[in-house]
Amino acid sequence: MTTEAYHPGLEGVIAGKSAVSSIEGGLQYRGYDIEDLARESTFMEVAYLLLHGKLPSEEEMADFLAIYTESAEIDAALIDFLSQIPLHVSAMDVLRTGISALGHFDPQLDEESPDADIAKTVRLLAKIPILIAARHRQSLGLELIPPDPDINFAANVLYMITGKRPAELRERAMDVSLILHAEHELNASTFTARVVTSTHSDIYSAVVAAVGALKGPLHGGGNERVLEQLEEIGSHEQAESWVREALADNRRIMGFGHRIYKTDDPRAEILKRYCKELAERTHNQDLEQTADVIEQVVREQKGLPPNLDWPSARLYHYLGLDLELFTPLFAAARVAGWAAHVIEQSANNRLIRPRSLYTGPPQQRYVPIVGR
Numbered sequence: 001m002t003t004e005a006y007h008p009g010l011e012g013v014i015a016g017k018s019a020v021s022s023i024e025g026g027l028q029y030r031g032y033d034i035e036d037l038a039r040e041s042t043f044m045e046v047a048y049l050l051l052h053g054k055l056p057s058e059e060e061m062a063d064f065l066a067i068y069t070e071s072a073e074i075d076a077a078l079i080d081f082l083s084q085i086p087l088h089v090s091a092m093d094v095l096r097t098g099i100s101a102l103g104h105f106d107p108q109l110d111e112e113s114p115d116a117d118i119a120k121t122v123r124l125l126a127k128i129p130i131l132i133a134a135r136h137r138q139s140l141g142l143e144l145i146p147p148d149p150d151i152n153f154a155a156n157v158l159y160m161i162t163g164k165r166p167a168e169l170r171e172r173a174m175d176v177s178l179i180l181h182a183e184h185e186l187n188a189s190t191f192t193a194r195v196v197t198s199t200h201s202d203i204y205s206a207v208v209a210a211v212g213a214l215k216g217p218l219h220g221g222g223n224e225r226v227l228e229q230l231e232e233i234g235s236h237e238q239a240e241s242w243v244r245e246a247l248a249d250n251r252r253i254m255g256f257g258h259r260i261y262k263t264d265d266p267r268a269e270i271l272k273r274y275c276k277e278l279a280e281r282t283h284n285q286d287l288e289q290t291a292d293v294i295e296q297v298v299r300e301q302k303g304l305p306p307n308l309d310w311p312s313a314r315l316y317h318y319l320g321l322d323l324e325l326f327t328p329l330f331a332a333a334r335v336a337g338w339a340a341h342v343i344e345q346s347a348n349n350r351l352i353r354p355r356s357l358y359t360g361p362p363q364q365r366y367v368p369i370v371g372r
């Protein structure tokens with residue numbers, strides 16, 4: 001083993017083949033540009049695309065949505081179980097436990113085939129937002145709201161959490177955010193899901209492990225830290241001095257930098273447009289101005305572009321969503337991408353088992369405990 005073969009953080013290492021998405025020359029899901037999908041498509045159509053590898057016909061989409069609507073409920077025993085989890089437990093930890101528990105109720109848990117994995121994923125897509133909303137409302141002592149079969153996925157996410165059916169701009173902003181969060185090549189959580197699948201484990205185990213990887217602030221958990229940071233700054237007048245001081249202290253500015261995107265994250269650019277529109281409608285222009293100042297200084301001083309967390313944290317805030325929901329909502333969308341990778345890994349599997357470079361002591365002579 002040579003040190004040349006070692007790349008800290010696996011940076012630049014090609015660790016697998018995939019037909020799910022590409023980040024070369026802009027982000028594409030199954031060959032479709034993210035700009036086109038964000039402008040024209042819906043989250044559930046994108047989920048179909050990721051899972052089946054092609055866009056659906058009208059009939060295929062209707063069938064897919066019918067299965068989703070039928071699956072949009074969770075067992076009362078599970079809702080009761082959620083209510084027993086202490087309130088200090090984070091929403092992501094509850095989601096991880098909740099998804100694991102959903103597996104126990106899945107009629108196809110041990111069935112191994114692409115069709116069974118797609119059926120399980122549609123159930124996960126339908127049930128995860130219910131879990132998230134149920135836990136959130138339970139923690140606030142509010143009555144739970146069942147999904148409305150007559151409104152779309154994005155609208156239902158907002159409806160089940162807030163109790164209000166969203167107006168068109170809010171629904172579209174949520175839909176676009178879900179589309180942009182649905183998939184992103186071999187990021188940490190997707191790689192985790194593929195490693196689990198490579199041992200011939202099941203899709204629930206892969207998704208539960210992926211949720212654990214997503215939770216960290218260097219991955220999905222970053223969106224919550226972004227809003228905390230913006231709130232700490234207070235107003236746009238303080239933004240410039242705050243960010244210059246933070247950079248001078250070598251502090252990380254949450255929502256900036258990316259392992260792959262070194263000049264621009266195309267997803268951040270798309271979502272920023274919705275942030276601007278929603279900020280105006282919700283009288284949050286000061287927060288947008290604060291964000292603009294920070295973006296300008298971080299680019300100028302460090303050459304770092306904002307990543308998806310930078311606009312998504314503001315967007316969710318303008319949509320009236322509480323901070324603790326941000327990362328769970330990332331998971332609600334990313335499950336489509338995780339599942340597409342799980343199915344792809346299963347179809348052409350080889351156990352993922354890399355090596356490490358040994359840095360421990362040289363060979364030691366074992367001395368029995370009495371002689372030490």
Ligand SMILES: CC(C)(COP(=O)(O)OP(=O)(O)OC[C@H]1O[C@@H](n2cnc3c(N)ncnc32)[C@H](O)[C@@H]1OP(=O)(O)O)[C@@H](O)C(=O)NCCC(=O)NCCS
Binds near residue numbers: 258259
């Ligand atoms: C996303 C992230 C983990 C990528 O990390 P990475 O590819 O391993 O890059 P590194 O951590 O090696 O950083 C490379 C350099 O950029 C700097 N840098 C990276 N992100 C930074 C940030 N957000 N703020 C300030 N400096 C940053 C590092 O300090 C380092 O500088 P140095 O070479 O002078 O030491 C990193 O950019 C980060 O921590 N961002 C903030 C958290 C965040 O937004 N997470 C959501 C990710 S989608």
